[in-house]
Amino acid sequence: MSSAEAEWDERFRRGDHASVEIDPLIELSKNYWSLLPAGRPNGRKPRALDVASGAGRHAVYLAAQGFDVTAVDISSEALSQVAQRAVAQNISIETRQADLETADADLGESLYNLVAVFFYLHRPLFSALRRAIRPQGIIVYKTYSVDQLRYPGRPRHRIHMLEHNELLREFSDFRVLRYEEEWDGKGTASLIARKP
Numbered sequence: 001m002s003s004a005e006a007e008w009d010e011r012f013r014r015g016d017h018a019s020v021e022i023d024p025l026i027e028l029s030k031n032y033w034s035l036l037p038a039g040r041p042n043g044r045k046p047r048a049l050d051v052a053s054g055a056g057r058h059a060v061y062l063a064a065q066g067f068d069v070t071a072v073d074i075s076s077e078a079l080s081q082v083a084q085r086a087v088a089q090n091i092s093i094e095t096r097q098a099d100l101e102t103a104d105a106d107l108g109e110s111l112y113n114l115v116a117v118f119f120y121l122h123r124p125l126f127s128a129l130r131r132a133i134r135p136q137g138i139i140v141y142k143t144y145s146v147d148q149l150r151y152p153g154r155p156r157h158r159i160h161m162l163e164h165n166e167l168l169r170e171f172s173d174f175r176v177l178r179y180e181e182e183w184d185g186k187g188t189a190s191l192i193a194r195k196p
């Protein structure tokens with residue numbers, strides 16, 4: 001087990017990041033779901049990927065909204081919490097344990113109608129995220145920005161914070177449906193954008 005995995009497992013065992021409250025951005029993304037590519041053949045549900053899902057607050061939400069959801073995270077403890085929540089709500093979520101910070105990290109090609117990333121940033125993963133989305137699929141991304149440096153607490157290192165306009169630059173060939181930078185107690189940037 002890597003030290004990152006052990007550290008995250010320990011955090012989830014302690015009950016950190018255990019909130020079931022969804023981020024308002026995932027709810028807002030609903031306004032754009034009519035733009036998603038049609039469902040899959042044989043009437044199967046559209047697919048969503050929750051990247052670095054943690055205990056699965058958004059994975060559970062998306063599954064309850066009718067997506068076939070895969071939650072991927074380095075922490076097997078977090079993923080077992082996802083599985084428990086799914087059972088409790090009588091929904092099904094596929095869980096995948098993976099270190100997304102290895103050189104060969106892969107999320108597949110054109111698989112997902114919607115990809116969600118909340119409070120996780122590993123810049124070398126951007127190309128795998130872009131690749132994983134189906135044409136006309138949507139990315140919903142929100143995490144800390146450098147405006148977080150106005151406030152105490154984590155994160156402190158710029159490697160974990162978006163620069164101003166960085167998501168806009170990274171997804172400049174996507175159709176930007178919504179972009180916002182906020183600093184209201186925490187500094188964040190968020191994007192909803194559609195792949196061509």
Ligand SMILES: C[S@@+](CC[C@H](N)C(=O)[O-])C[C@H]1O[C@@H](n2cnc3c(N)ncnc32)[C@H](O)[C@@H]1O
Binds near residue numbers: 057074098
């Ligand atoms: C701040 S939490 C956010 C969890 C969730 N997205 C949410 O918003 O509730 C960061 C997540 O990134 C995961 N993570 C950290 N390093 C990772 C890695 N190398 N590969 C995959 N997941 C990782 C952690 O296990 C944790 O679940």
